[in-house]
Amino acid sequence: MKAGIGISKWWFYLALLPMILGICAWQGWAWWSWASAPPVMPDTSPQGGDKTVQIRIPAGTSAQQIGRDLEAAGLIRSTDAWRLWSYWLMWRNQPGGFKAGTYKLSPTQPLSAIASKIWTGDVMQLSFTIPEGWSLQQMATYFESLGFFKAQDFLAAASQIPKDKYPWLPADLPFLEGFLYPDTYQLASDRISPQQVINLMLDNFEQKALPIYQKGQNSTTLNLVQWVTLASIVEKEAVKPEERPRIAGVFTKRLRQGMKLGSDPTVEYGLGFRQTADQPLTFAQVKTASPYNTYLNPGLPPTPIASPGLASLRATLYPENTDFLFFVARYDGSHVFSRTLQAHEAATRAIRQQQSQKRKAS
Structure with a gap:
């Protein structure tokens, strides 16, 4: 009789074991589902997916420390889950490894997505x-x-x-x-x-x-640095796109005739000063000696004065064939072009007079 009771207990425990294992597996899966889930569930508002955190991972940071940093930043729920996932990635011989850099991560991302981003080095742009x-x-x-x-x-x-x-x-x-x-x-x-x-x-x-x-270098006498230098002056002088070839044409003609360029932006560059309608260059500034002062020095300045865009580079390489030798800014971005010094000086006086009247009116 006792033997029968012992066998019954053995069968009872044997039958109980799968149930216990099942409960443990269910609890483990429930824990993993919680631990690997996003700390913040995406809501239904348009801003829900915009929650991001920038986190910097220095070179040489261990996987365990990365997990602690992520948990502290509210990006993952559990460092234990992070450690398990790290082992899983290494066990699978996934190419790569956790990489240093600055990452843009979201607490609405699951642990696996965050780990994948850092593992592959998908750093922030x-x-x-x-x-x-x-x-x-x-x-x-x-x-x-x-x-x-x-x-x-x-x-x-x-x-x-x-x-x-x-x-x-x-x-x-x-x-x-x-x-x-x-x-x-x-x-x-x-x-x-x-x-x-x-x-x-x-x-x-x-x-x-x-x-x-x-x-287009066969169509110009300018070498590379001269081309970029003249284009940089055109870039600083021109505001209206349609005027770039004409401004380039004026400067090209002045260079060919041995005239000084007389460009305000070159003086400004040499002085580290930028003129405005209310604070134009003074006569004393224009007469200040500088390698970049094209009122005093013939030819081009020693280097470019800015980074020109494609439009100015093209205009300098293919300038307008013009009779104009002078131009003056109207302060609205456009210019008055003149063929003679007398006409240029008259245009300059008229523009200054208009500017003076505007100041008085205001």
Whole structure:
């Protein structure tokens, strides 16, 4: 009888075991479903999917520390679940590994999606825009305002001429003014450095601007640096797109006739000053000696004064064949063009008189 009771207990425990294992498995799965789920469930509002957190993972950070940082940032629910998923990725021999960088992550993403992003190095892309006509100094100030790097670090890097990588760069170039192509760029956040930004912009110049010169260089007497220099002056002078070829034509004609260019933007560049309608260049400033003062010095300034866009580069390579030798700005972006000095001076007086009347009226 006792033997029968023992056998019955054995069968009872044997029958109970699958039930216990099932309960454990269910509890484990329930825990994993909770632990790997997004900490914040996406709501139905349009802003629900816009919740993001930027997190920086320094080089050499362990998987366990990454998990702790993610949990502290509210991006995952459990470091234990993170550790298990890390083991799973390694056990499966997934190519890659957790990579350093700055990531844009959302608490509405599941743990697996966040892990995949960091494992494959899908770092955040940073965007920046350089307008046409900006100088190196303006770029440096802009990059510092974005928090990319210090302005002085950028200017120092722009004084290093990487002719080994870009052999087309002119010889004896003191800095890269004019050759950093104005455009909108995207760069991985882990690659933000002055040199990486400069390389990106030089690559763009090589792809977009250089072929224009190579195709049309037989139609001009300007070498590469002279072309970019004159185009940078056209860029700073022109506001109306339709006037660019004419302005380029005036400067080209003055150069051919041995006349001084007499361009205000070159004086401004040399002085580090930007004139406005209310604060125009003074006579004393125009007479201030500088290698960039094209009222005092014949020919082109020693370097470009800004980064010209394609329109100014093309206009300089294919200038309008014009009889005009002078022009003066109307302060609305347009210019009055003149063939003689007498007509130019009359136009200048008329514009100044109009400006004076506007000030009095206001």
